[in-house]
Amino acid sequence: MRSPIFSFFLLSVALASLAGCTVVEPWERGALAAQNMRLSPNDNDEAFRTHVNDSREGTFGGYGLSGGGCGCN
């Protein structure tokens, strides 16, 4: 049986974590597209690294390089 204090603590943590839940509205997505939000600031460097990983390790992706979800490249 948990004590009321412990339950209150759990509830507080749960409520505090809810503060991190937010929806990025369509008109706010420009912030996500900003240059400083990218994993790599340099397109060529990113392409090179992706190519190296692809050829040496057989891995690809995770950098956000190209592709708009159309499946055409």
Next chain:
Amino acid sequence: MRFLSTLIFYCILAMSPVNALSVGDTLPNISIPELSSNAQKSLASFKGKVMLIDFWGSWCIPCKSSFPQYEKFYGEYGSQGLVILGINEDQTVDPIHEFLATYPVSFPILHDVRKEAAQVFKPSQMPTAFLVDRGGKIVKIYEGFRESEVTQMKNDIEQLLGR
């Protein structure tokens, strides 16, 4: 437990896009600064004209296709009473000018810097265009931009212009 699940439910409800303007709603009376002059433009001042209110951003890829098309619409129907307003949602003006240098338009661009228009219209994606009749009522909402929908848009505009 019940309290927590109710709380989570209301949090999810609060995050959902409720109260967005929809077809049949009247155009809200809000003012947004124009990009070129910084003068406040009231949406109500265009009442009596057919309006296409387009929400866009310089970072929005489909907007690169929609802008040349809307410019064509404006050139074709502007003299017949069509007003096109491009409401931009960028945080700063530099990217807007860069975008407009590549995709120039002659219709007014408003900079919704305080996001007042976006909070009222709540466009579901970028771009989203609201077609408004002469009475100030929203008659159609185009979410996103697809070349395949251009003919339909054209027909809708012509119908409202009474051609």
